[in-house]
Amino acid sequence: MQSNLPHLQSTFTTDCVIFGFQGGELKVLLIERNEYPFKGWWALPGFFVEHSETIDDAVERILYEHTGLRGIYMEQLYTFGDLKRHPQGRIITVAYYALLRLDDLESQPVPVTDYARQAVWHPLNNLPELGFDHGHIIDKAIQKVRRKISYSPxxxxxxxxxxxxxxxxxxxxxxxxxxxxxxxxxxxxxxxxxxxxxxxxxxxxxxxxxxxxxxxxxxxxxxxxxxxxxxx
Amino acid sequence: MQSNLPHLQSTFTTDCVIFGFQGGELKVLLIERNEYPFKGWWALPGFFVEHSETIDDAVERILYEHTGLRGIYMEQLYTFGDLKRHPQGRIITVAYYALLRLDDLESQPVPVTDYARQAVWHPLNNLPELGFDHGHIIDKAIQKVRRKISYSPxxxxxxxxxxxxxxxxxxxxxxxxxxxxxxxxxxxxxxxxxxxxxxxxxxxxxxxxxxxxxxxxxxxxxxxxxxxxxxx
DNA sequence: ATTTAATAGTGTAACAAATACACACTATAT
DNA sequence: ATATAGTGTGTATTTGTTACACTATTAAAT
Structure with a gap:
């Protein structure tokens, strides 16, 4: 908001809590990370936001990369910026959640990115340990959805x-x-x-x-x- | 969220919609900017978030700089990241809103920062033209407050x-x-x-x-x- | 053909909450 | 004393919420 500051590269990420519903259960799509930090851990799909895209565009891109679908319902959730949330320094993440018709997926999603080894639907009630603050982000997402279905279809x-x-x-x-x-x-x-x-x-x-x-x-x-x- | 990226300085701002209530009217605290861009324009109080502070801390600091008060009620609102929202390039802002007891203020607030020439309470129903996307941010804030007073005191x-x-x-x-x-x-x-x-x-x-x-x-x-x- | 298992589909009475609505009271200023 | 401005109160009606149990339909098993 101030002037005479250098034109810096934006360094923030977006992470997306993708919910699905199957067999009477709510599920969340998690990836197994193929990159440090947290390589080999489960985490939310998410990545750095490119300089030339809006945050919404970045989320749509990430959704497409992991599900092959476009036009998925999504909404911004919250921005997390704790100093310790990312081992590489303070990198904030703008978290979104998305709601997906699981029957629109032809099969188990295959991510087309390098940073994810696989993407697997996990029941919300039985999640693995997650990297970063992603467990916390999922908590916040389910709270939001819980409230929102009370006043919005x-x-x-x-x-x-x-x-x-x-x-x-x-x-x-x-x-x-x-x-x-x-x-x-x-x-x-x-x-x-x-x-x-x-x-x-x-x-x-x-x-x-x-x-x-x-x-x-x-x-x-x-x-x-x-x-x-x-x-x- | 990826590794082997340079350790970059974070470049994002926070802006705060500070609401007050006086004479049966809702008011918003606006500053007259003393810095480019939008020098001389009215805008929301807000500034770059320092590298060593959380976003919440930055907002508390900004609230203190403009009102002299601490412990004000505040909540994160939304993160705005349109490509064109800031003339210096894509700088995202994590917007907050705050609710203030106007009778806690001894007099018209005097900002202690360089980037604001003055801070003035404006009636919500009669706002001047604002710099950046701040008019839009205020819209979103009042919508949020409108909903939130229905389920929270x-x-x-x-x-x-x-x-x-x-x-x-x-x-x-x-x-x-x-x-x-x-x-x-x-x-x-x-x-x-x-x-x-x-x-x-x-x-x-x-x-x-x-x-x-x-x-x-x-x-x-x-x-x-x-x-x-x-x-x- | 009959039975079994599993789920679909339906109505009403009791209670709680939301609404619409009008007038008498009181403190002060003149 | 009286004009003014805002305080404070009750009830009837409508609307929404809750609690609750049985019959209908289908496919599969016998």
């Missing part, structure tokens, strides 16, 4: 296009870590009038097939502006 | 220790930009049980003096953890 970013109400409920339960009443959940959710009831049903299950729903995009957009109040 | 950070219910209501009205019903407001606020009714009353008013209240710190702390739901 971001949960749908984690579900396939067509989903059952039970899947939606299980997702809320996974994020909040608490069981919900089926009848009350359905009543409330259908009352928002943001779901379109399809005439399609689940297939390949050995019990009564559930009806599929999808978002009504127009109403969804309105709700995104106005805010929901979804609690308990 | 941060409003009290803007009021004197002893306040009337009408002052509290006017503060909510100023932040939300909407009139509230007096009876409903009082019922709801008193129901949270976080206020202590004093036997003191307002003085020096030419009409019926209002009762003073203050926070019950113990109950306040609990509510801070558990969250309120204060809407409408």
């Amino acid at each position: 971001i949960a749908f970013e984690l579900l396939p296009e067509k989903f059952t109400l039970t899947q939606l409920q299980q997702l809320y339960e996974a994020i909040w870590g608490r069981k919900l009443d089926k009848r009350n959940f359905r009543k409330k959710m259908l009352n928002y009038n943001i779901l379109k009831e399809l005439s399609e049903f689940q297939r390949g299950v050995s019990y009564r097939a559930a009806r599929l729903y999808k978002l009504d995009k127009r109403k969804y957009a309105k709700v995104f502006q106005n805010e929901l109040t979804f609690s308990r | 941060i409003a009290f950070e803007l009021l004197p220790e002893k306040f009337t219910l009408t002052q509290l209501q006017q503060l909510y009205e100023a932040i939300w930009g909407r009139k509230l019903d007096k009876r409903n407001f009082r019922k709801k606020m008193l129901n949270y049980n976080i206020l202590k009714e004093l036997s003191e009353f307002q003085r020096g008013v030419s009409y019926r003096a209002a009762r003073l209240y203050k926070l019950d710190k113990r109950k306040y702390a609990k509510v801070f953890q558990n969250e309120l739901t204060f809407s409408r």
Whole structure:
């Protein structure tokens, strides 16, 4: 903010907590690092932000490098700048979180970068030890998502296009870590009038097939502006 | 996040949206810049973060330099990193907001830094044109505060220790930009049980003096953890 | 053909919270 | 004494939240 300072190279990173939902469980995509520091450790996907890209662009790039997908829902989370968080000196990281439809992935993601040896989905409730302050970043991310699904329909970013109400409920339960009443959940959710009831049903299950729903995009957009109040 | 990179000086700034409440109005402390770029323009207080301080420390320092106060409530807001936001190249800024009891200030604040010629409280609804992307940062800050007073008792950070219910209501009205019903407001606020009714009353008013209240710190702390739901 | 297992799908009563709404009271200034 | 300006209070209505249990449907196993 001051003048007469040298034109310095920016040195900050971005790290991204990528959430997915599968088998009734929330998962986080972690990489095994192939570079020092923390070589061989698990960590969040993330890298230095290039000089010519915005932070959002850098995150989109990182998401693409690790998942092969573009246009993933993402939001800035917090900027971490403790003096000791990076062994090479104080390097701040602008952390993001992203929400991903796991069924959009064709297979286990293969990162196309050098700094990651592999990328693996880990259940949120059973994470390995992480390098840097990445454990802390994930904590903050889940807290944010927990709050945000109460007033914003971001949960749908984690579900396939067509989903059952039970899947939606299980997702809320996974994020909040608490069981919900089926009848009350359905009543409330259908009352928002943001779901379109399809005439399609689940297939390949050995019990009564559930009806599929999808978002009504127009109403969804309105709700995104106005805010929901979804609690308990 | 990668190794074998030179140990570079960090070059990022922090800017702080300092809110105050006076005369039923929300105000923002702006400085008149005494340095290029944007010399002579109004802008947010903010500066480069030193290499040896955390971001929080830098913000506390900046708050102290401009208000003479320590221990002000503050929270990180967002990190802005557009390529064009700073004329000297891409310098990101980690923006914070702070809430200040204006009656704690003895007089108009005098900044002790070189880069500010003066610091002046401006009504939020009538701001001058600002340098950098600072207008945008203020927008984002007020949105955040607007949401946050719905679930967290941060409003009290803007009021004197002893306040009337009408002052509290006017503060909510100023932040939300909407009139509230007096009876409903009082019922709801008193129901949270976080206020202590004093036997003191307002003085020096030419009409019926209002009762003073203050926070019950113990109950306040609990509510801070558990969250309120204060809407409408 | 019948049974079993697994999950889908549905309604109501009780309670709590939010809203809408109007008038009497009190301190001071003149 | 009276005008002024803001304080302080209650209730009925509507809306939202909670608690709670059984029947329906399908595929698989027998």
